[in-house]
Amino acid sequence: MTAFTRWLTARTGTDMPNYDSLHQWSIDHLEDFWESFVEFTDIKLSQDPTQVLDTHKMPGARWFSGMQLNFAENIFARNFKGAAILFCVENDAFRSEISFEELKKSVARCARGLKKAGIRKGDTVAGYIANVPEAIITCLACASIGAVWTSASPDFGLNALCDRFQQVKPKLIFASSHYQYSGKIFKTDNVVKQLKEKIPSIQTIVSIPYPIGKANLPGDKSWQEFLEAEDEPQLEFTQLPFDHPLYILFSSGTTGVPKCIVHGAGGSLLQHRKELQLHTNLTSTDSLLFFTTCGWMMWNWQLSALSLGTKICLYDGNPGYSDLTSIWRYINEQKITHFGTSGRFIESCMKSQPKIEQRELGELSELSTILYTGSPLSKKGFRWIYETVKKDVHLAGISGGTDIVSCFILGNPNLPVRAGEIQCRGLGVDVAALNEHGEPVFGEPGELVCRQPMPSMPIYFLNDPDGVKYKSAYFDAYPGLWRHGDFVEFTQNGGVIVCGRSDATLNPGGVRIGSAEIYSALDHFSEISGSVVVTWTPPGELDEVIVLFVVPQVGNILHDELEKRIRQIIREKQSPRHVPKYIFQISGVPVTRSGKTVELSVKAVLAGKVVKNRNALANPEILEEIEKIRETLSGFYSAR
DSSP states (O other): OHHHHHHHHHHHOOOOOSHHHHHHHHHHTHHHHHHHHHHHHTOOOSBOOSEEESOSOTTTOOEEETOEEOHHHHHHTTOOOSEEEEEEEGGGTEEEEEEHHHHHHHHHHHHHHHHHTTOOTTOEEEEEOOSSHHHHHHHHHHHHHTOEEEEEOTTOOHHHHHHHHHHHOOSEEEEESEEEETTEEEEOHHHHHHHHHHOTTOOEEEEEOOSSSOOOOOSSEEHHHHHOSSSOOOOOOOOEETTOEEEEEEOOOSSSSOOEEEEEHHHHHHHHHIIIIIISOOOTTOEEEEOOOTTSHHHHHHHGGGGGTOEEEEEESOTTSSOTTHHHHHHHHHTOSEEEEEHHHHHHHHTOSSOOOGGGTOOOTTOOEEEEESSOOOHHHHHHIIIIIOTTOEEEEOEEETTTTEEEEEOOTTSOOOTTOBOEEOTTOOEEEEOTTSOBOSSSOEEEEEOSOOTTSOSEETTOTTSHHHHHHHTSSSTTSEEEEEEEEEOTTSOEEEEEEGGGOBOGGGOOBOHHHHHHHHTTOTTEEEEEEEEEOOTTOSSOEEEEEEEEOTTOOOOHHHHHHHHHHHHHHTOGGGSOSEEEEOSSOOBBTTSOBOHHHHHHHHTTOOOOOGGGBSOTHHHHHHHHHHHHHHHHHHTO
8 A cells, every 4th residue: 555655656747645545545536546546556458458446426337348367267367376265174184285386287287178068258257165275267258258257156956046146147167066164064966966057057067176085976077087198288368358258146136036246357357456455455475265155246256366476375174163262263273374264253252151262273374464354243252352352453344245245444554453443444435424405514424325336337237238237236325326236434533333224224213323333232241142123114103213133142032131131231331212112032143145234134034024035044944033032022013
């Protein structure tokens, strides 16, 4: 970040004494910023653009017209040496390493196999695949020939998988034969055997091995058969427009069939490079372990770090197996420099019983940065990192989403870390918080909007020829502005507080309350391991009331005294308006497969609505518990 600021100052003759001035310049001179960054980060092009941005109007803005490049070529363009991928199965049950030279050779062999299987530019290839090196290899092979990659983790059931893959019509699927989670082996053959019947577009299924457990081979070919000879064919890179499709990602699917979000090669590469190189300070001497699956956009984000020569570390399985210190100990042993996880995982570590001590984690001497996303991190969570994990680490929240396959707000190694806040807005990202009147506000929560185009915004939705779904998803609420669906507060010092999803914002008595405000008050309780809060309108009533569901720690229950203390602390820490009318105990927080709390689904269940696509949830059985609670509540009001 420092080097870029100095380089840009010399280039433009504009003094940029701090990050605020740099960011302001980047959004005031949007085209100049992105054109400058392309040069600074040394993107490999085969043809220069004729225009940086054709219009600032959204939707419809097109970036870098005339540019030709290849995403995969930019992974290998600098001929990095040494380790490219470190792979580990949970609890360090298996470990392997792949060099950049070996990775390139495998990508070339895979690209040859794709061509022989009839895959051409623009075709869709899917991975039903664990977080293994073969997923990286197949994705880069697709990118090299201009095919489009999409993926889902192997814990998806048949219905959830078909909801996604039936829409994208893949010609070929790479399928993990099995996988391990919490020490148990799970087979995928029952799902794989039905895919061709359910998805007629599939011509070939290639079975991907897993290093632990006995392999099942329900596909048409094994991985080794697909790669053929142990040679090193020439790896060719098809030159493509900046906005040629690279990825198809899926929305969570908790409110209907998942939307198919198509992202371009150039926009994904450029935005990721900016975030990884500048905001995360990654170099060729670093290593990045972001705990993810192939069904979450953080997998795509981490992959782009290879283009900087960074070693990426794939950790497959449960990060909390056999205990919550396992992944921390692995980070220490492997001297990993950058670790990414969810706010929820950090909170789980903080609330672990017995309490985790620093000596159990190791010195973590090389760990310089901890990234968190997926859910907010409390102030107590920040303090736990600095008091228990490491006192001189850079703790950086990042927040964006599948929709932009990147971030709106994130970290900056040159700025102070303030408990409970994400450090800054991303360079070239013009975001604001709007109040109920549509006016930008500071120091109070508002609706997150983006006021200018970003290169990584979707190029389109699949099966949306007129762009109606795309427009309604982001631009109906504020024409010309991207409404993301988050409720945030921009602080006077430039930080950002994420208050929760705006469509799940609590509104008792007409007062808008972010769910994160209540969650932060609950951090006081060691007896509670998790919670979800929503509003509900009782039958015959006009005003919403707050309903809180809590998950007690093992060995605890929600008794009258605990419930009384919860109400008291929420009142003291926030306000009387924040106090829930009802508090119930549930066995777990309902989350998506990437670990995001599904407040909207909980709210829908309380309202008696049908929640479609429960297969998108990691633990749909929790909604059944909430349905029974709704019946109890409804019966109470009916008897009044």
